[in-house]
Amino acid sequence: MSKKIIGVTIGLLLPGAVLFAQSKAISTNNWLMNPGIIGTLILIAIILAVSIIILSYRLNAYIQGLKKKQSSKERLAFSEELIALEASEIDEILAHRKKALAYKLSGAELGSDRKAVDDKGLITKVSNDPENPLFDEKKKTAISLETPDDLKKVIIYYLGAAVFWLVFGTLIGQYLGMKFVWPEMDSISWLSFGRLRPVHTNTVFWGWASMAMIGLGYFVITRTSNTAIHSYKQAWQAWFLINFSVALGNILLMAGINNGGGEYREYIWPVTLLFAIGLVITFRNFYRTVAQRKISEIYISNWFILASLLWTIVLVIIAYLPNFQNGLGETVIQGYYMHQGVGMWFMTFTLGLVYYFLPASLNKPIYSYSLGVLAFWTQMLFYTMIGTHHFVFSPLPWWLQTVAIVFSVGMFIPVTAGTTNFLMTMRGSWSQISKSYVLPFFLVGVIFYFVGSSQGSLQAFRFTNYVWHFTDFNVAHSHMTMYGIITFLLWACIYFMLPKLTGKEPPQALVGAHFWLAFIGLFAYMISMMAGGTLKGLSWIEGNAFLESVILMRPFWIWRAIGGSLMFLSHLIFAYNFFFMIKKEQVVEIPARRLQSVNV
Amino acid sequence: MFNFHKDHKNLVNTALSGFVFLSIIVAVLPAYQLQDVEPLPKQPELTEEALKGLNVFISEGCVACHTQQVRNIEMDKIWGARPSIPSDYYYSKQRLDVWRQSPSLLGSERTGPDLTNIGKRQPGQQWHLLHLYNPRSVVSVSIMPAYPWLFEEKDTISIREDDIIVPVGPNFYNKAGKKIVAKEEALQLVAYLQSLKQPEIQGEIPIDFIPAAKKKREKGNAEQASNSLPDGQQLYMQTCSACHQENGQGLVGAFPPLAGSAVVQDENPELLIKIILQGYDARSEYAQMPPFADQLTDAEIAAIANHERSSWGNDAPPISEEEVKKIRAFVTQLN
Structure with missing residues (x-):
C-alpha cells in the first residue's frame, strides 16, 4: 500500500522534476525522449493515422470492385460444369429453355402502357456504365437554400476576392520557397526575399483568410438570426476597404516601405487603419443583424464571430498605438500581437463558422452547446496571455515568459473542448465521409486543430524552445495552423455553402484532386520543415559553425518547395471549382438530331 | 444576471472588457514599463x-x-x-x-x-x-x-x-x-x-548563460587531458572562413589564399601569429584584415594556426599555446 503511494508520488513529481531541471542546465543527450518532442511525434502520428483511415475507406471501395471480379470467375466455373454434363441432360434443359424463350410479354402485365416519366425529379444522373466508375460517386448536395440575391452577391464577391488573394499570396509563397533553393533567381529589388516575405504572409492573412471568413460570416449571421443583413451597403464598403488596404499594403511593402518588420504588422498604420475601419463596419453590421434576430437565443457561432471582430479591433489599436512601443516595449507588443492575430481573429472566427457549418453539413445539431460556451471563454482567457512564448530565453522579463508558458499549457482546455465537440458531432456519421466531398475537409481541419494547437503548446516548453526556436520548425508550425486548420476549414465551409447558394456543384473529381494535393503538399511541407528544423537546432547546440546548418537544410528546403508546389496546384484547382460554382447558368440547347437519337 | 444566451449587449460588453483587461495586464503594462531603461555607460549612440x-x-x-x-x-x-x-x-x-x-x-x-x-x-x-x-x-x-x-x-x-x-x-x-x-x-x-557591437558591461554581468549539461561534462574530460587544444577546424569555420573560405583559397582581388601561403607554412610561426593578433594591411591588392587579439584566446589561435598549417596541402610543424602567449606578450609590450 505504502509502496503504491510512493510510486504515485514519484510519478507525479517526475515531470515536475524534469521541468525544473531544465531551467538549470539543458541536456540534449536524450532529446528524443523529451516530453515536448515525444508529444509532437505523437501528434504527427495522429494526422498520419487519420489520413490512413480516409485512404482505407477508398481502398475498401477498390476491394469491393475486386470482389466482383471474383464472382465472374465463379460464373466461369459454372459454365465448365455445364460442359461436363451428359447429352440427354443437356437436351432436357435446352428444351425447357426453348420453351421459356418462346414466351412473350403482352406488354400490359403491370396494368399500364404509359411511358416511364420521372414526375418528381428524383433521377439526377443517368449512367451508361454503372459497373465501373473511376471514382466513387459522392452524394449530391441537398435542396438549395433560399437566399436573397443581394446577400448572394455580397458573399460571392467576398469569396471571389479571397480566392484571388489565395492564389496570389501562395504564388508569392511558392516563389519565396524556391529562393531558398535558387537564391539567384532574380535580382530585382521589388522581388527580393526580405520585401516579398511579408507580402506572402499578409496577403494570405488579411486577403485570403479574412475575406473568406467575413463572406462566410454573412451567411451564418443571417441564417442563425433568421433575418436579413442590417445593411448591404456597409458590407460593400468593408469589402472595398479591406481589399484596398491589402493591395496598397503589398505595393508599399514591395517598394520597401514597412512598419518596422514586426511579423504581420508590416503594413504602415495608414494602411492598417483602412483595414481596421473595414473591421469596425463589419462588426457594426453583424452586431445590428444579431440585434434584430427573430429568435431569442444567440447561436454560439455568433458569439465567436462577434467577439473575434471586437477583439481584433482592440488588438490592432494596441499594436499600432505609439505610446509603449520603444525599446523592448515593442517586443512585448509584437509577441502579443502576432499570437493574438492568429488566435483572436482567424481561430476564433473560424471556430464560429465551424459551429454552424459542421452540424449543418451533417444535418444534425452540435454535440454540446455548453462545451462550446466553455471553449469560448477559455479561448479568451488562455489565448490572450501566451504571446510572449515567441520570446522564450529573450531579454524580456522572466515572469512574462513563464506566464506565457503556463497559459500555453492551459490552451489544452479550449482546444480539447472544441475538438471533442466536433468529433462527437461527427460520431455516428463516419460512413458519410466517403460519401461527401465536404466532410474530409472538415475532418482534416478538426484534426489539425487538435494537433496544430497542441503542438504549439508543446513548443512553448523551455526544452522544445531550446531546440526549435529560430529554426524552420516555426515555419512548419505556422503552416500547420494557418493552412491545416484555418484554410482547410474554410474550404469545407465554402464547398458546403456555395452549391446551396448557386445550385451548381463542382466536378467531384476536381474537388478530390484539390483535397489530396493540398493535403499531401502540406504534409511534405510540414515534415520536411520539422525534420530540418530539429536537425538545425541540434547542430547549433553542438556548437557547429552556422554555415553547416545552412548546408544541412538544403534537401529539406527542396522538399518544402515540392510540397509548396502541390499546395499551389491545389489552389488553382480550387479557383477553377469556385468559378464553376458561381458561373451563371447557361441554357443548353440540344440540337433536334441529337434528341432523336436519344429517343431511339 | 449575465444572460449571455439572450442578451447580445451583455455578451459583447463582457467579451470586450474581459479581453481589454487581460491585454492591459499582459501586454500594455509590461510594454510600458520596459520602455523605462537607460543605456549602458559605455554604449555609443548610433551615428x-x-x-x-x-x-x-x-x-x-x-x-x-x-x-x-x-x-x-x-x-x-x-x-x-x-x-x-x-x-x-x-x-x-x-x-x-x-x-x-x-x-x-x-x-x-x-x-x-x-x-x-x-x-x-x-x-x-x-x-x-x-x-x-x-x-x-x-x-x-x-x-x-x-x-x-x-x-x-x-x-x-x-x-x-x-x-x-x-x-x-x-x-x-x-x-x-x-x-x-x-x-x-x-x-x-x-x-x-x-x-553592431555588443556593449561591454563593467563589473559583474547581471545574467549568465544557462549551460548545456553535455558541454559541462566534456569540459571535465578536457581538463583531465590538459594539453589538448580546442577544435581548430570548427574555430576556423566560425572565424576565418567567411574571407579565406572553407578551402583556404581566399578570393582573388579581396582575400589572400592560405593554401600554399609562405607566411602560413613558415617554420617560424611568428609572423602568422602576429597577423592573427594584430591584423594586416600591407598588400594593396587585398582587403584589410582586422585584428583578433580581443576575440580569440591563445589556445584558440594556436588551434586555428595548426589547422591552417596542416590543411589544403599545407604541411608545417604544429605550434603550441605557449608560443602564442609569448608573441602576444611581446606585441602588447610594443603597444
Missing part, C-alpha cells in the same frame, strides 16, 4: 550614418532572417559575450518616423546568423560591400539575396576620388572598362552593420 543604415536594414526586410538577440542559453554564446539585456536596444529601438514604429530587431527566425556582434565579427567595410553585392562571392554556400540595387556600374574614367570601388571577383562581375561602386545606401547599411 547619423548608421541610423540611415538602420532604415535601409528595415526597408529591405533583413529582420526576416537575422535576429539580434543573444539568448541566455549556451548555444548562443557564439553570438555574444553575454545574454542581451533591455538596455542594449536603447538607441536602436526608437520610433523611426511618423509612418513607422520602433523596428522589430529581435527577430524570430535565424535563417542567417545573429547580428548582435557582427560589427566585431566582420569589421571590414570591403567584406560587407562584397557580401551585399553578392553574398556568394564571399560565402559560396550562402542563400542570402544579393542587393545589386545598392550599387552602381561606373565607367572607369568617370569614377571620382571619393567613390568606393567594390572588388567583385570576375565570376560575379566582368565588364571591360567598368567597375562596381557602392551607392550611399550601401555605405549607410555597412556603417550600421559595423556599429
Whole structure:
C-alpha cells in the first residue's frame, strides 16, 4: 500500500522534476525522449493515422470492385460444369429453355402502357456504365437554400476576392520557397526575399483568410438570426476597404516601405487603419443583424464571430498605438500581437463558422452547446496571455515568459473542448465521409486543430524552445495552423455553402484532386520543415559553425518547395471549382438530331 | 444576471472588457514599463550614418532572417559575450518616423546568423560591400539575396576620388572598362552593420548563460587531458572562413589564399601569429584584415594556426599555446 503511494508520488513529481531541471542546465543527450518532442511525434502520428483511415475507406471501395471480379470467375466455373454434363441432360434443359424463350410479354402485365416519366425529379444522373466508375460517386448536395440575391452577391464577391488573394499570396509563397533553393533567381529589388516575405504572409492573412471568413460570416449571421443583413451597403464598403488596404499594403511593402518588420504588422498604420475601419463596419453590421434576430437565443457561432471582430479591433489599436512601443516595449507588443492575430481573429472566427457549418453539413445539431460556451471563454482567457512564448530565453522579463508558458499549457482546455465537440458531432456519421466531398475537409481541419494547437503548446516548453526556436520548425508550425486548420476549414465551409447558394456543384473529381494535393503538399511541407528544423537546432547546440546548418537544410528546403508546389496546384484547382460554382447558368440547347437519337 | 444566451449587449460588453483587461495586464503594462531603461555607460549612440543604415536594414526586410538577440542559453554564446539585456536596444529601438514604429530587431527566425556582434565579427567595410553585392562571392554556400540595387556600374574614367570601388571577383562581375561602386545606401547599411557591437558591461554581468549539461561534462574530460587544444577546424569555420573560405583559397582581388601561403607554412610561426593578433594591411591588392587579439584566446589561435598549417596541402610543424602567449606578450609590450 505504502509502496503504491510512493510510486504515485514519484510519478507525479517526475515531470515536475524534469521541468525544473531544465531551467538549470539543458541536456540534449536524450532529446528524443523529451516530453515536448515525444508529444509532437505523437501528434504527427495522429494526422498520419487519420489520413490512413480516409485512404482505407477508398481502398475498401477498390476491394469491393475486386470482389466482383471474383464472382465472374465463379460464373466461369459454372459454365465448365455445364460442359461436363451428359447429352440427354443437356437436351432436357435446352428444351425447357426453348420453351421459356418462346414466351412473350403482352406488354400490359403491370396494368399500364404509359411511358416511364420521372414526375418528381428524383433521377439526377443517368449512367451508361454503372459497373465501373473511376471514382466513387459522392452524394449530391441537398435542396438549395433560399437566399436573397443581394446577400448572394455580397458573399460571392467576398469569396471571389479571397480566392484571388489565395492564389496570389501562395504564388508569392511558392516563389519565396524556391529562393531558398535558387537564391539567384532574380535580382530585382521589388522581388527580393526580405520585401516579398511579408507580402506572402499578409496577403494570405488579411486577403485570403479574412475575406473568406467575413463572406462566410454573412451567411451564418443571417441564417442563425433568421433575418436579413442590417445593411448591404456597409458590407460593400468593408469589402472595398479591406481589399484596398491589402493591395496598397503589398505595393508599399514591395517598394520597401514597412512598419518596422514586426511579423504581420508590416503594413504602415495608414494602411492598417483602412483595414481596421473595414473591421469596425463589419462588426457594426453583424452586431445590428444579431440585434434584430427573430429568435431569442444567440447561436454560439455568433458569439465567436462577434467577439473575434471586437477583439481584433482592440488588438490592432494596441499594436499600432505609439505610446509603449520603444525599446523592448515593442517586443512585448509584437509577441502579443502576432499570437493574438492568429488566435483572436482567424481561430476564433473560424471556430464560429465551424459551429454552424459542421452540424449543418451533417444535418444534425452540435454535440454540446455548453462545451462550446466553455471553449469560448477559455479561448479568451488562455489565448490572450501566451504571446510572449515567441520570446522564450529573450531579454524580456522572466515572469512574462513563464506566464506565457503556463497559459500555453492551459490552451489544452479550449482546444480539447472544441475538438471533442466536433468529433462527437461527427460520431455516428463516419460512413458519410466517403460519401461527401465536404466532410474530409472538415475532418482534416478538426484534426489539425487538435494537433496544430497542441503542438504549439508543446513548443512553448523551455526544452522544445531550446531546440526549435529560430529554426524552420516555426515555419512548419505556422503552416500547420494557418493552412491545416484555418484554410482547410474554410474550404469545407465554402464547398458546403456555395452549391446551396448557386445550385451548381463542382466536378467531384476536381474537388478530390484539390483535397489530396493540398493535403499531401502540406504534409511534405510540414515534415520536411520539422525534420530540418530539429536537425538545425541540434547542430547549433553542438556548437557547429552556422554555415553547416545552412548546408544541412538544403534537401529539406527542396522538399518544402515540392510540397509548396502541390499546395499551389491545389489552389488553382480550387479557383477553377469556385468559378464553376458561381458561373451563371447557361441554357443548353440540344440540337433536334441529337434528341432523336436519344429517343431511339 | 449575465444572460449571455439572450442578451447580445451583455455578451459583447463582457467579451470586450474581459479581453481589454487581460491585454492591459499582459501586454500594455509590461510594454510600458520596459520602455523605462537607460543605456549602458559605455554604449555609443548610433551615428547619423548608421541610423540611415538602420532604415535601409528595415526597408529591405533583413529582420526576416537575422535576429539580434543573444539568448541566455549556451548555444548562443557564439553570438555574444553575454545574454542581451533591455538596455542594449536603447538607441536602436526608437520610433523611426511618423509612418513607422520602433523596428522589430529581435527577430524570430535565424535563417542567417545573429547580428548582435557582427560589427566585431566582420569589421571590414570591403567584406560587407562584397557580401551585399553578392553574398556568394564571399560565402559560396550562402542563400542570402544579393542587393545589386545598392550599387552602381561606373565607367572607369568617370569614377571620382571619393567613390568606393567594390572588388567583385570576375565570376560575379566582368565588364571591360567598368567597375562596381557602392551607392550611399550601401555605405549607410555597412556603417550600421559595423556599429553592431555588443556593449561591454563593467563589473559583474547581471545574467549568465544557462549551460548545456553535455558541454559541462566534456569540459571535465578536457581538463583531465590538459594539453589538448580546442577544435581548430570548427574555430576556423566560425572565424576565418567567411574571407579565406572553407578551402583556404581566399578570393582573388579581396582575400589572400592560405593554401600554399609562405607566411602560413613558415617554420617560424611568428609572423602568422602576429597577423592573427594584430591584423594586416600591407598588400594593396587585398582587403584589410582586422585584428583578433580581443576575440580569440591563445589556445584558440594556436588551434586555428595548426589547422591552417596542416590543411589544403599545407604541411608545417604544429605550434603550441605557449608560443602564442609569448608573441602576444611581446606585441602588447610594443603597444
